[in-house]
Structure formats: C-alpha cells, structure tokens
Amino acid sequence: AQSVAQPEDQVNVAEGNPLTVKCTYSVSGNPYLFWYVQYPNRGLQFLLKYITGDNLVKGSYGFEAEFNKSQTSFHLKKPSALVSDSALYFCAATALGSSNTGKLIFGQGTTLQVKP
Amino acid sequence: KAGVTQTPRYLIKTRGQQVTLSCSPISGHRSVSWYQQTPGQGLQFLFEYFSETQRNKGNFPGRFSGRQFSNSRSEMNVSTLELGDSALYLCASSLQGGPTGELFFGEGSRLTVL
Numbered sequence: 349a350q351s352v353a354q355p356e357d358q359v360n361v362a363e364g365n366p367l368t369v370k371c372t373y374s375v376s377g378n379p380y381l382f383w384y385v386q387y388p389n390r391g392l393q394f395l396l397k398y399i400t401g402d403n404l405v406k407g408s409y410g411f412e413a414e415f416n417k418s419q420t421s422f423h424l425k426k427p428s429a430l431v432s433d434s435a436l437y438f439c440a441a442t443a444l445g446s447s448n449t450g451k452l453i454f455g456q457g458t459t460l461q462v463k464p
Numbered sequence: 465k466a467g468v469t470q471t472p473r474y475l476i477k478t479r480g481q482q483v484t485l486s487c488s489p490i491s492g493h494r495s496v497s498w499y500q501q502t503p504g505q506g507l508q509f510l511f512e513y514f515s516e517t518q519r520n521k522g523n524f525p526g527r528f529s530g531r532q533f534s535n536s537r538s539e540m541n542v543s544t545l546e547l548g549d550s551a552l553y554l555c556a557s558s559l560q561g562g563p564t565g566e567l568f569f570g571e572g573s574r575l576t577v578l
Binding site: 380382384389390391392393394397399438442443444445447448449450451452453454455456457 | 468470495496497499506507509512513514519520522554556558561562563564566567568569570571572574
C-alpha cells in the first residue's frame, strides 16, 4: 500500500534559524511528491513539487525540498524561518496509474511553530 | 482568476440527516477531487470527477456520493449522517487530474454532526 510518513507532529524553531520538516514515502513506481501548507480554518496551499530532474526543488515563500530516492525522503527546508511560516505542513505523494487519478496520499501533517 | 469556492463554509446537522456540499472549481479546471480531513485520520481521498464521470474513488462507504455537472461544478452528498462524519470536507480542482499537476484547494466545508 502507498503511504507517506511525517515522523514529527511538531517542529519548533526560532525565527531566523533554518528549518526542516521531514517526509518519507512509499509508492509503487516513480513518485511524484508535493508539499502543501494549511493555515487555521483555511484550505491547503501548494508550496512545491518534485516530478523529475534536479533533486533540489525550489518553491513558494523561500521553501525548498530535497528528493532522495535511496532514502525515499522528501524533506522540506527553509534557510531562515519567519514567524509567519507557522502553520500545518503536509507532504503528499502519488504515481502514475489509473488508481491514482486525482488522488494524493497525504502524510499526517507537521505543525511548524516559529518563535520570535 | 477566482479560486475554488466551497459552500456552505459551516454547517451543523444531526445524526441520520443528509447533507450536500458544493464546489465550484477554478475556471478551466475539469478535474474535481474531494477529501475528508479529521484530526484522527488526517486527509483522506473521497473521489475524483472529470467531465461528469467519477474516475477514482477512495475507501468510504456508499453513504458518500458525488457528482459533477457539465460546467465542472461538483457536489458531494453524505446520507444517514453519523457522528464520525464530522470533518472538514475539502474540494480541490486541477486542469486534468493527472499525477504531475498540483491541486488547488478550496477553504473547505466544516460539517458538525450532533
């Protein structure tokens, strides 16, 4: 079965410090990987995706993610955290196949808390 | 360009009732997916529609159903509501629903079942 794991329920970081939110995945075939962010009482907003090519993907708001095939990981990173980055972050995965049409497998989410 | 619009934003129902939620996708998007978000189960895929046809379905009971209209607007219906159906229901649209395209989410419909 396909799955996405985010091992940390919460990540705390001081403003200005680098941040990492971890994600590992298990999908059949080549994975397509995504990061989304959710602010309170809002829907999910797309941050970035890995489809193919360069293992380091750059996205919105200064976020980037590194795809590591051997470790089946897709960790989200940012060099310098802002208080406004505090939110709930979801990693998601899918792959080719009719059973995956329009469907993302999401991790449980990681709450990022950035303290001033 | 207007985003994905979901109505109603909040609603309260009692057990045994039914509910219909509506989703208007971004103009030009033909794929609409529905997800249920709960604190315990996280985000779970309900179903996906494209050109008025259900192309994919998650592991939910038959009480959960949906449809898509010719203008790509979609509705989902939950019949015989149970307490466990309390959740945030999110609709997402994309151009074709393919695996490489990002989903654009609405703000959700928060359903409380009493």
